[in-house]
Amino acid sequence: MGLAVLLRAWRARAGHRLGLGKPLPQVEVAAEVGMSERWYRDLERGATPRLDARTLTALANALRLCADERATLFLYAAGGEPFPAVSPLDGVDLTPLRRLLDLQPTQPAYLTDNAWNVLGHNEAMAEWFPWVQIPGANLIRWALTAPEAREQLADWPRHGRAYLAMLRYAMAQYPGNPQLTELLRTALADPACRLIWDNGPVVIANRDGHTFRLRIPRFAPHSVDVVAQVLNPLGYPGLRLTFLNLLAGPDAYTSTDRRNG
Template structure:
């Protein structure tokens, strides 16, 4: 079978910033659109350009890294032509805007997190934690530490743990599905905060694992958040029983980029 040259496959030598970006995503989205339409190949560039009302050369330049000024009408037409979902559309708009219009706080040093700490402590029985825009664990309650002792470690980071720690593979049922979601959130975050060195470092480390690399190369899935996500955990304190949980993610308006996450057992 002839290989579709629009499919995104990246080599071990690629820099993280070369593995994401609008040009990479456009090529992958166009390849997927062609498969969705049953073409057996990527949707032709000329058809995407025509749907947007632009020239084929204009669209070809986009896939080679050019980023001219794109208005909302053009972006909407491009998203429609490539059949993007809501999170993918948001990612397209983020790249066109040069990142998140309301960027996250650059450092939590000097920021009063006491109100958020108190909110976590008001959840005595269910795990709750606070993360930065790069998923560093900034605070957690005692229930979180009892379920997941790794949050006590210096430099604890949710995405790094989920993708690289053997403990995560043991505790997260259907780990490949979680890994795909973590990578999808990384893709979205790298569109929000282009050039962020910590996000690039997490991706670089994760992609040294062959299984993570395979999941990454399978296609550019994008997820903005995991609010309402239901899944199963195997936690030592509950052994031998697994526990089904759901996560709820809140973003405090006064702390741009920070996330409060609460984990609730589905059976109460």
């Protein structure tokens, strides 16, 4: 982890996308930013100077970064943190947010902190995913390491890639967070997760708007498609409210399942 690792990977990818057959040369990146080659070379060696917004924007453009990658670059290089790295359990009353979850009676909804610990959920979430009721339940740990997650999350490698990418982003957002470090250590002990992680430094800020298919006992033998909506309540820094909305009723998948055998 770290900015230097990301810069090297992004530069290599930029060269591939440009059809160079090799990483984009350091001298070209530096020229696009308006800095010296030595300056950029030092960045990839681990130098951590404070960079202004103009320089970071130019660097992001030179490396052809997406929105989440740009945000990660700013977090590392500018030291900015959108949310303070504090524990939401220290004297914070979560009752209003938990009541909000209960106002969603039919679709799963849950509350997590900046390390994806499950702090609250509604009845629908517990019916779909009973594991959330276990003390210490953690979304990332379940999704990456639980055998049932690989059965219930259709196309699990895509989910594994997304969750590891979010974990990478969070570690830039909250450097030194011991819970995130432990989550990564636990995940990388699994060979499948290690393979995804080593395949390249992908970063994703969140899964808001992502659609995916679930295979859960509640709807057996059919699968269901859902879309995740993620909200960050401004009065509760670092917390996430996530709502899973069915794209169609379970009966709508009967014909699809038959076509797929």
